[in-house]
Amino acid sequence: MTVLPLERKRLSDTLRRELEFLAAGGYREPNAWAPLIFEDSPICRKRPGGDCSEGGCSLLSFVPTEHCHRPSPCRYIPLNAAGETVNHLYETATLDELETALREWLTSTLQALEGSD
Numbered sequence: 001m002t003v004l005p006l007e008r009k010r011l012s013d014t015l016r017r018e019l020e021f022l023a024a025g026g027y028r029e030p031n032a033w034a035p036l037i038f039e040d041s042p043i044c045r046k047r048p049g050g051d052c053s054e055g056g057c058s059l060l061s062f063v064p065t066e067h068c069h070r071p072s073p074c075r076y077i078p079l080n081a082a083g084e085t086v087n088h089l090y091e092t093a094t095l096d097e098l099e100t101a102l103r104e105w106l107t108s109t110l111q112a113l114e115g116s117d
Contacts, residue, residue: 007061012113014058018043019106022099034095037086037102038074062109079105 018041021027026042027035038044038059046052052060052073059074067076075087079101089098 008113011058011061012110014043015106015110019103022103027099037098039072
């Protein structure tokens with residue numbers, strides 16, 4: 001992915017906030033419905049009933065083109081070499097496995113973004 005320096009900084013900041021939210025147990029809220037990965041995170045700018053493209057979502061950069069039109073395109077970001085997405089892992093993995101895949105994706109994507117300075 002070719003990214004301009006200012007955009008790279010914005011993406012890095014966003015992904016770092018998501019990693020911190022994950023590390024703080026943000027997706028393990030007690031007494032709540034199971035939170036949705038990315039969508040129930042502080043990084044999500046989508047208004048209720050809104051469209052992801054309206055809020056200038058940083059994650060759209062990582063969504064394959066064929067999924068950008070979906071209501072929650074961030075669910076279709078490939079998180080690993082097997083191409084597993086959040087949407088796929090909702091159906092096949094435990095929360096621990098999903099969080100592990102997300103943590104690994106965030107870490108490797110941050111390293112790639114910050115290593116391309």
